[in-house]
Amino acid sequence: xxxxxxxxxxxxxxxxxxxxxxxxxxxxxxxxxxxxxxxxxxxxxxxxxxxxxxxxxxxxxxxxxxxxxxxxxxxxxxxxxxxxxxxxxxxxxxxxxxxxxxxxxxxxxxxxxxxxxxxxxxxxxxxxxxxxxxxx
Numbered sequence: 001x002x003x004x005x006x007x008x009x010x011x012x013x014x015x016x017x018x019x020x021x022x023x024x025x026x027x028x029x030x031x032x033x034x035x036x037x038x039x040x041x042x043x044x045x046x047x048x049x050x051x052x053x054x055x056x057x058x059x060x061x062x063x064x065x066x067x068x069x070x071x072x073x074x075x076x077x078x079x080x081x082x083x084x085x086x087x088x089x090x091x092x093x094x095x096x097x098x099x100x101x102x103x104x105x106x107x108x109x110x111x112x113x114x115x116x117x118x119x120x121x122x123x124x125x126x127x128x129x130x131x132x133x134x135x136x
Contacts, residue, residue, distance in 0.1 A: 002026075002134045003075050005110055016093065017112040021075040023134035029069050033080065033128040034059035035120065049081075049088055049126045053095025054102075056129040061103045064133060071100075071108040073133040080128045084116025092127070 002025025005018035012019075036044040036052035037059070045051025056079075064070055081088065100107040120128050 002136050003073055003110065017077075017109045019111060021110050023075045025073070025134035025136045027135045029064070029067055029073070029131075029133040029135060031060055031063045031131040031133070033078075033130040034063065035122075035125050035128050043124060046124050047126075050091040050095040050098070052126050053092050053129070054099045056127055057096055057099030057108075058102065060129060060131050061099070061105075064131070067135070069133045069135050071103075071105050073135050074108050074110045074131050075134050076110055076132040077108065077112045078130050079112065079114045080117045080120060081114060082117055082120060082126050084114065 002023055004022040004024070006020040006022065007013055007018050008020060034056045036046075036055040038044055038055070039062075044055040061071065064073065079092075081092070096107050120126075
């Protein structure tokens with residue numbers, strides 16, 4: 001595995017992700033922001049942030065698998081969340097857990113940056129997640 005995840009002493013301990021990832025692989029994989037659309041482009045989870053997060057993560061899993069990678073190879077995630085408020089966190093975690101269960105993986109805990117935004121590319125989208133992975 002090309003990624004080692006670390007929570008260094010002297011930084012806050014965050015349960016949902018690690019503060020640092022160390023990549024030792026030779027290929028970088030950049031996955032475009034994934035949104036709540038199925039393989040046919042159909043809307044998923046309109047008005048339901050947990051369902052939208054779940055679909056984002058399922059789409060990330062599909063994209064990673066297509067190039068021989070998995071969530072174990074993810075060095076960094078960035079999530080864009082429309083009208084972010086802290087009370088949305090449990091729903092986001094629910095969506096991640098549901099996607100992880102469907103894929104049979106442990107929920108990804110690489111460094112994560114969450115960014116509150118006013119809007120995404122389409123008005124029904126509530127969240128978009130992009131990933132950077134490293135593979136050998």
